[in-house]
Amino acid sequence: MAEHAHKLEILRGLIKFKSNTQKIWGVLILLSIVTTVEVVLGIIKPEALMVKFFYMKIINWIFIILTIVKAYYITWDFMHMRDETKALRRIVVWTAVFLICYLVFILLQEGGYVDSVYKTGFIKRDF
Amino acid sequence: MDSTVVSTGTEGKTWGGGNQPLKASYGKMMMWFFIVSDALTFSGFLAAYGFSRFKFIDSWPIADEVFTHIPFYHEPAPMIYVAFMTFVLIMSSVTMVLAVDAGHELKKAKVTFYMFLTIIGGLIFVGSQAWEWATFIKGDYGAIQTKGGNILQFVDNEGHRVALKDFVVPTHTERTQHQSKNGLWFVGESTLPTYSVNDVVYGLESHENVLVRTQILNAEGEKTVLSRAESLRQIKENGKAVVEGANLKVNEYGSPLFADFFFFITGFHGFHVFSGVVINIIIFFNVILGTYERRKNYEMVEKVGLYWHFVDLVWVFVFTFFYLV
Numbered sequence: 001m002a003e004h005a006h007k008l009e010i011l012r013g014l015i016k017f018k019s020n021t022q023k024i025w026g027v028l029i030l031l032s033i034v035t036t037v038e039v040v041l042g043i044i045k046p047e048a049l050m051v052k053f054f055y056m057k058i059i060n061w062i063f064i065i066l067t068i069v070k071a072y073y074i075t076w077d078f079m080h081m082r083d084e085t086k087a088l089r090r091i092v093v094w095t096a097v098f099l100i101c102y103l104v105f106i107l108l109q110e111g112g113y114v115d116s117v118y119k120t121g122f123i124k125r126d127f
Numbered sequence: 128m129d130s131t132v133v134s135t136g137t138e139g140k141t142w143g144g145g146n147q148p149l150k151a152s153y154g155k156m157m158m159w160f161f162i163v164s165d166a167l168t169f170s171g172f173l174a175a176y177g178f179s180r181f182k183f184i185d186s187w188p189i190a191d192e193v194f195t196h197i198p199f200y201h202e203p204a205p206m207i208y209v210a211f212m213t214f215v216l217i218m219s220s221v222t223m224v225l226a227v228d229a230g231h232e233l234k235k236a237k238v239t240f241y242m243f244l245t246i247i248g249g250l251i252f253v254g255s256q257a258w259e260w261a262t263f264i265k266g267d268y269g270a271i272q273t274k275g276g277n278i279l280q281f282v283d284n285e286g287h288r289v290a291l292k293d294f295v296v297p298t299h300t301e302r303t304q305h306q307s308k309n310g311l312w313f314v315g316e317s318t319l320p321t322y323s324v325n326d327v328v329y330g331l332e333s334h335e336n337v338l339v340r341t342q343i344l345n346a347e348g349e350k351t352v353l354s355r356a357e358s359l360r361q362i363k364e365n366g367k368a369v370v371e372g373a374n375l376k377v378n379e380y381g382s383p384l385f386a387d388f389f390f391f392i393t394g395f396h397g398f399h400v401f402s403g404v405v406i407n408i409i410i411f412f413n414v415i416l417g418t419y420e421r422r423k424n425y426e427m428v429e430k431v432g433l434y435w436h437f438v439d440l441v442w443v444f445v446f447t448f449f450y451l452v
Binding site: 020021024025028031032035038039042043050060063064066067070071074075077078079080084085087088091092095096099100103104107108110111112114115118 | 148149150151156159160162163166167170171174175177178179180181182183184185191205206207210213214217218220221223224225227228348429432433436437439440443444446447450451452
């Protein structure tokens with residue numbers, strides 16, 4: 001079967017695995033480390049990271065970036081996106097990423113606008 | 128004779144058919160496209176959550192104060208239980224991908240074992256989510272809803288939360304719950320709160336150290352605590368209803384929208400996990416019966432695996448945007 005040809009390296013070749021099974025456990029360790037970092041940061045909430053940087057607290061940027069890292073490894077290694085053709089990968093990933101970014105941008109922009117309308121005091125609670 | 132043979136002259140050329148540019152089977156490709164559309168549905172929900180949160184950015188509930196429970200452990204401990212749930216789901220993703228891997232090697236016994244572990248992981252996750260819902264619906268401190276729809280909570284002098292049952296004594300009331308069997312058959316109402324607003328006013332007057340906390344976030348990102356005089360005035364003038372727990376209409380933790388989105392998003396995700404477990408069970412029995420052994424192809428396990436990993440993928444985002452950010 002052709003599916004035996006798994007690509008066995010992650011982190012751009014920094015870590016190479018001997019078998020697909022070994023790669024699965026390696027990715028599990030990576031995901032566990034990332035989740036642990038998120039949970040520990042979420043519990044202690046270091047003061048240094050509570051500063052705003054480009055509209056959001058640094059800690060929230062870290063959470064979002066770590067989430068995207070986790071999503072990448074789940075898709076690429078658990079769902080075997082790494083082994084699919086370039087065309088299938090782009091059809092799936094680019095479509096979703098573009099539409100999601102567009103939607104998130106529009107809704108967050110609008111939410112911030114509604115908040116500013118409340119704040120400037122012209123409307124108390126109307127919509 | 129030649130007239131019955133269709134010869135288009137395109138055999139072996141790009142548009143001659145039989146070409147698989149994506150090198151994936153029909154079923155697998157369609158599973159990927161379903162996942163894309165489902166991902167858009169979930170991101171629609173999460174973006175709507177973000178919209179409402181940005182709209183009420185100064186008074187949104189703090190997730191660490193809401194989800195603090197662990198079964199059989201009574202101290203507040205935020206994050207721990209949800210981290211456990213996340214780990215269970217990631218683990219069941221790992222056993223799923225191990226099942227797919229064993230399927231490629233046509234090892235029936237291994238596929239069966241890993242599929243079984245995946246199903247168990249999924250059931251533990253759904254059970255945990257049900258428990259989390261039950262805790263959230265029950266609530267723990269209780270609060271007062273104002274005429275304007277805002278939520279007022281209670282704290283002591285040090286800022287620790289105080290539950291209604293710690294300072295309010297319920298008085299006897301003649302009012303009974305209106306059910307369809309004891310009143311108009313086409314109307315009813317939900318369970319009456321344990322206390323009336325007047326009970327809370329008496330309780331607040333007789334406990335000097337209890338203060339009211341509003342939903343407004345101050346510069347440090349904490350909820351604003353009112354002075355003693357202001358606390359009494361707010362409850363007396365604006366108090367309208369006692370709220371215990373959360374449902375789709377009211378929410379003792381703050382904005383009702385928070386509860387609505389919690390029920391909707393984790394509910395939709397939990398429904399995905401549930402249907403994933405059901406599909407996994409079907410595939411599990413097919414594996415046992417030897418369906419794929421006879422086909423010499425375990426691709427069905429791979430397809431259901433894609434769906435299962437997607438459920439995990441969504442949870443990673445729900446975890447971040449509901450519990451962390």
